[in-house]
Amino acid sequence: MKLxxxxxxxxxxENKLEFAIVTNLSTGESELFEEKKPxxxxxxxxxxxxxxxxxxxxxxxxxxxxxFIETYIRPIKVIIVGxxxxxxxxxxxxxxxxxxxxxxDPRGYFASEQRFPNISIINKWPDEAFKEIETNSNTALIALxxxxxxxxxxxxxxxxKKFYYIGALGSKKTHGNRCQRLRDAGFSxxxxxxxHGPIGIKLGGKSAPEIALSIISQLVSETYxx
Amino acid sequence: MKNSFDEKILxxxxxxxxxxxxVVLATVIQTWGSSPRQVGSRMIVNxxxxxxGSVSGGCVESAVVRECIGIIKENKSFKKxxxxxxxxxxxxxxxxxGGEIAVYLEQIN
Numbered sequence: 001m002k003l004x005x006x007x008x009x010x011x012x013x014e015n016k017l018e019f020a021i022v023t024n025l026s027t028g029e030s031e032l033f034e035e036k037k038p039x040x041x042x043x044x045x046x047x048x049x050x051x052x053x054x055x056x057x058x059x060x061x062x063x064x065x066x067x068f069i070e071t072y073i074r075p076i077k078v079i080i081v082g083x084x085x086x087x088x089x090x091x092x093x094x095x096x097x098x099x100x101x102x103x104x105d106p107r108g109y110f111a112s113e114q115r116f117p118n119i120s121i122i123n124k125w126p127d128e129a130f131k132e133i134e135t136n137s138n139t140a141l142i143a144l145x146x147x148x149x150x151x152x153x154x155x156x157x158x159x160x161k162k163f164y165y166i167g168a169l170g171s172k173k174t175h176g177n178r179c180q181r182l183r184d185a186g187f188s189x190x191x192x193x194x195x196h197g198p199i200g201i202k203l204g205g206k207s208a209p210e211i212a213l214s215i216i217s218q219l220v221s222e223t224y225x226x
Numbered sequence: 227m228k229n230s231f232d233e234k235i236l237x238x239x240x241x242x243x244x245x246x247x248x249v250v251l252a253t254v255i256q257t258w259g260s261s262p263r264q265v266g267s268r269m270i271v272n273x274x275x276x277x278x279g280s281v282s283g284g285c286v287e288s289a290v291v292r293e294c295i296g297i298i299k300e301n302k303s304f305k306k307x308x309x310x311x312x313x314x315x316x317x318x319x320x321x322x323x324g325g326e327i328a329v330y331l332e333q334i335n
Binding site for chain 1: 264
């Protein structure tokens with residue numbers, strides 16, 4: 001692989017672009033593939049097969065060829081509401097996973113850059129914050145404040161936009177009250193039941209890193225169910 | 227949805243090159259049967275045999291390191307190698323799990 005190709009890959013990953021690396025295993029040549037961009041003449045004759053493989057988001061050698069393709073998907077957007085202690089560990093775990101984390105917290109003293117270096121922090125109330133973030137059914141929400149004033153508007157937004165994962169921290173009692181408020185706000189039982197609450201898989205631990213681990217495990221598991 | 231991981235091996239390769247190390251990139255390109263790591267898994271090796279990442283569960287890494295050093299010494303640009311099931315009673319490199327993998331090695335230059 002040429003060094004310039006490597007640098008281009010890293011740049012595209014930083015810019016959160018979707019692309020693929022195509023390599024001819026018998027000549028050693030490689031280049032980057034992007035949808036609707038023409039390939040060089042060395043790869044052009046495989047264009048249809050590369051396109052087909054790319055659309056299925058798989059990695060592998062294209063049948064009856066020497067062409068290897070590795071697809072890169074955009075990182076999954078994970079929005080954390082509440083710049084609390086657990087969130088600091090979630091950020092650590094997410095580093096080796098393909099998750100792009102944003103944190104929303106209107107309380108300035110929590111959402112400081114010192115506590116969360118290099119993370120996008122939106123120091124606003126959820127209703128205002130969501131105007132700045134594009135969200136859809138590929139987005140995940142982790143609500144950690146267990147304060148209805150902050151969590152509820154975020155949960156309502158996530159339900160309306162059909163996020164694939166919605167989790168909310170809080171005891172069974174807190175979650176019961178939360179469900180009642182959502183019911184009162186007009187959400188259906190199916191919608192309310194789609195919220196993972198109390199959040200996380202049962203690991204048994206109660207410390208911040210253990211709770212963060214149980215949440216990230218549930219998130220990965222739900223990501224593969226998509 | 228594939229690839230919910232990102233081990234940042236390519237970023238690390240770039241860091242190594244910035245510090246004047248020669249780097250060979252090893253990528254799992256095909257697997258048959260039960261293999262420890264999926265297609266697209268990566269490992270990098272420098273001229274001293276330092277490595278990062280993985281292409282198996284520790285079963286064939288030593289052989290991959292040797293091959294990569296060979297590529298740097300002979301100044302080759304690429305090579306494809308395959309690993310098959312190992313004989314459990316012998317101290318040889320192979321996949322004890324019974325799978326087979328093909329790994330593509332390429333020098334970054």
